[in-house]
Amino acid sequence: MxxxxxxxxxxIVSYFFSKPFFNSGxxxxxxxxxxxxxxxxxxxxxxxxxxxxxxxxxxxxxxxxxxxxxxxxxxxxxxxxxxxxxxxxxxxxxxxxxxxxxxxxxxxxxxxxxxxxxxxxxxxxxxxxxxxxxxxxxxxxxxxxxxxxxxxxxxxxxxxxxxxxxxxxxxxxxxxxxxxxxxxxxxxxxxxxxxxxxxxxxxxxxxxxxxxxxxxxxxxxxxxxxxxxxxxxxxxxxxxxxxxxxxxxxxxxxxxxxxxxxxxxxxxxxxxxxxxxxxxxxxxxxxxxxxxxxxxxxxxxxxxxxxxxxxxxxxxxxxxxxxxxxxxxxxxxxxxxxxxxxxxxxxxxxxxxxxxxxxxxxxxxxxxxxxxxxxxxxxxxxxxxxxxxSYLSKPDEYYLTNDDTTTSMGELMPLWVKTPPQNRWTDKVQVESGSAKINNLIYNSKSITFNVLSDTDSIIRVNTIFFPGWHYTANGNNIDLNYSNPLGVVKLTLSKGDYIIKGVFQNTRVREWSNNISLVSIFIFLGLLGKFYLDNKFRFQHDEKNN
Structure with a gap:
């Protein structure tokens, strides 16, 4: 006792000093x-x-x-x-x-x-x-x-x-x-x-x-x-x-x-x-x-x-x-x-x-x-x-649709973004110049895929700010990216033709090596944890026999 x-x-003290978090809202x-x-x-x-x-x-x-x-x-x-x-x-x-x-x-x-x-x-x-x-x-x-x-x-x-x-x-x-x-x-x-x-x-x-x-x-x-x-x-x-x-x-x-x-x-x-x-x-x-x-x-x-x-x-x-x-x-x-x-x-x-x-x-x-x-x-x-x-009464849906940066000064913005976005885009992918049609668009935070039927030489703008790790292909071939524009978004220059465009956010070499270091460390950690468990089990069995 x-x-x-x-x-x-x-x-009890912890409860009273965190009590506002127990209230609704x-x-x-x-x-x-x-x-x-x-x-x-x-x-x-x-x-x-x-x-x-x-x-x-x-x-x-x-x-x-x-x-x-x-x-x-x-x-x-x-x-x-x-x-x-x-x-x-x-x-x-x-x-x-x-x-x-x-x-x-x-x-x-x-x-x-x-x-x-x-x-x-x-x-x-x-x-x-x-x-x-x-x-x-x-x-x-x-x-x-x-x-x-x-x-x-x-x-x-x-x-x-x-x-x-x-x-x-x-x-x-x-x-x-x-x-x-x-x-x-x-x-x-x-x-x-x-x-x-x-x-x-x-x-x-x-x-x-x-x-x-x-x-x-x-x-x-x-x-x-x-x-x-x-x-x-x-x-x-x-x-x-x-x-x-x-x-x-x-x-x-x-x-x-x-x-x-x-x-x-x-x-x-x-x-x-x-x-x-x-x-x-x-x-x-x-x-x-x-x-x-x-x-x-x-x-x-x-x-x-x-x-x-x-x-x-x-x-x-x-x-x-x-x-x-x-x-x-x-x-x-x-x-x-x-x-x-x-x-x-x-x-x-x-x-x-x-x-x-x-x-x-x-x-x-x-x-x-x-x-x-x-x-x-x-x-x-x-x-x-x-x-x-004061208290707020906002449903979770409010936060689901909040698209701020969640940083005080946008300090994580890539350096090549000279004019930070102020409003949400109308189309994720748009034809900036030339004559082309965009269809079958599928995208998330890790990848983007769409088809382009270009009747002329065209510039396609993907309203995603470039960041190291983004790689694009056109019909399976690597394509050069242009992001030297005020928004720092990806622009693709395509000649006349039919294309399947795929963009994938991959690991840079630094991220890949860092991930591998952590992966190896996890295996070492689990291996040592297993060794500790087996040593203790063996010691317990040995003590049981001696008794």
Whole structure:
């Protein structure tokens, strides 16, 4: 019963802090409705046979958009699981946001509990659930990727603790899989969290083993390589093929405008504008100050040997906070940080670490009372931020017909598109010059087929923006493509005659190699998983015989 009560408390708190998602309808956020449109598009592309999905045909007013070539896909893969049960698109996205709260609370509890006991787990979990920036992601920004990445931070470090204790195949595979999921859930969060993950394992292996274990680090390197391999199909093309899109040349925002002033951390206003609410949470700051006081003034805290852990966490938190301020501007001009436009994204990781400091509030009766007081205060204060600006009542059909790009500035638009589409085309394929007839048109996001009966030399315009991977044939012969026009759409020059035109969206060499790396990694993962299962089965049978 004692084991169940803390989890029940966490589940109840999670419910109240995600309660608006249980109501009917939805509510406006910066990106929340786009998540629904993206889920719709993910299903379209999978139905079209795009595995993995990369190129949309429906979005961008029907002219096509390489959405999942660059946008983190895992939240929508997860969404497709719920779609198997005929759950609506809007409800599926709401479920994913709800899970982001419940699961992050549970994993934070397990992680902090392993570090410092049950009460530490409850304190850290509730502070993590009630962190103001999480509520910003839920009710202002509507960032599905960041919300779900907050589930993975404690999970990855929780598995890391087991791995440090026993660096076997089981925990190596779990590390690989969790790292891959983080990369696929939010690539920016993965980039920011990765060095922390490495430092955490090195630090805690040194604390637990009194030295850096080379065997452990070797296995860790192999786990990281496997994790990168599992996610290679996404992140390698996203990096190497970034050169084709607007994002390679245009920043989404001015870096200087998106640093956080230290005074913003304690601001009390709830801002629904274009720049999010940056408060760390004055209750969370109180928890941090209290933990510092406990370490300084409570002898038992230092005698338990927690001082090195405290100093490590304080160092990480301090570095993270400095990197949100323009003091660190020079570092944000160096790759890979230069790829990130919004330094305030670090607030997701800061929220994780500042919540974790409550593990130092469990040493005696006084510190426990202080911990319970801070947690209760956080519940009372931050429940006020669980408030959508309004509610929407839009059916799923609305999102099925939404053909926006789902990106803020059309930043994934190919560079050769000089005039982005503003309206949907009248005909998918049209005769731009000459005399010709088009019939038997069949198309989706992966292919297009149609017949052309051309009475004269003709130019046929296919209202699909060209993107590397599109190949066309006329009567089985490769045909040169012309896309040097303002819209960047494909134009085919045909002489007089009868043609069967086929266009197929194929893998580039980069995508093909990346897919193969992931495929090989999956086989290695499954092979090692099978080996672990057989080894355990053999060991169990051997123990049974001996008994």
């Amino acid at each position: 004692k084991k169940i009560v803390p989890l029940l408390i966490i589940l 939805y509510f406006p956020t910066h990106d929340g409705e786009w998540a629904i449109v993206r889920l719709v598009e993910m299903q379209r592309e999978i139905k079209n046979g795009q595995i993995p999905p990369r190129m949309s045909d429906y979005l961008n007013h029907g002219y096509g958009y390489p959405l999942f070539s660059y946008t983190y896909p895992f939240p929508y893969y997860l969404g497709m699981f719920f779609r198997l049960f005929k759950i609506g698109y809007t409800d599926t996205i709401k479920i994913l946001f709800i899970l982001s709260v419940f699961l992050s609370g549970i994993f934070m509890y397990l992680f902090a509990k392993k570090l410092s006991g049950i009460e530490a787990g409850v304190f850290s979990s509730i502070l993590y659930i009630t962190a103001p920036y999480r509520l910003v992601n839920l009710y202002i920004r509507g960032s599905l990727g960041e919300s779900l990445s907050m589930v993975i931070f404690p999970l990855l470090l929780y598995i890391s603790l087991f791995y440090i204790e026993k660096p076997n195949i089981k925990y190596s595979l779990l590390l690989s899989l969790t790292l891959a999921i983080l990369i696929l859930t939010h690539n920016v969060m993965a980039l920011l969290f990765f060095p922390i993950f490495i430092s955490f394992i090195i630090f805690f292996s040194n604390i637990n083993l009194r030295k850096v274990n080379l065997f452990l680090l070797r296995n860790l390197l192999l786990s990281i390589i496997l994790g990168l391999g599992l996610s290679a199909f996404f992140f390698i093309p996203a990096i190497l093929e970034k050169q084709y899109i607007l994002l390679s040349q245009v920043k989404l925002a001015n870096l200087q405008d998106n640093f956080i002033h230290f005074k913003d951390f304690v601001a009390l206003s709830w801002n629904w504008g274009s720049k999010p609410f940056f408060q760390l949470g004055w209750v969370h700051i109180l928890a941090l100050i209290s933990s510092i006081c406990v370490i300084v003034f409570v002898k038992k805290a230092r005698s338990k040997g927690d001082l090195p852990v405290f100093l490590y966490l304080l160092m990480i938190l301090s570095i993270l906070i400095l990197f949100t301020n323009n003091i660190s501007a020079i570092f944000w001009k160096i790759p890979p940080l230069s790829w990130i436009d919004f330094p305030w994204r670090i607030l997701a990781i800061i929220s994780f670490f500042i919540s974790l400091f409550s593990i130092f509030l469990v040493y005696d009766k006084f510190t426990r009372i202080l911990g319970y007081f801070i947690v209760l205060l956080s519940l009372i204060v931050n429940i006020n931020y669980v408030k959508p600006i």
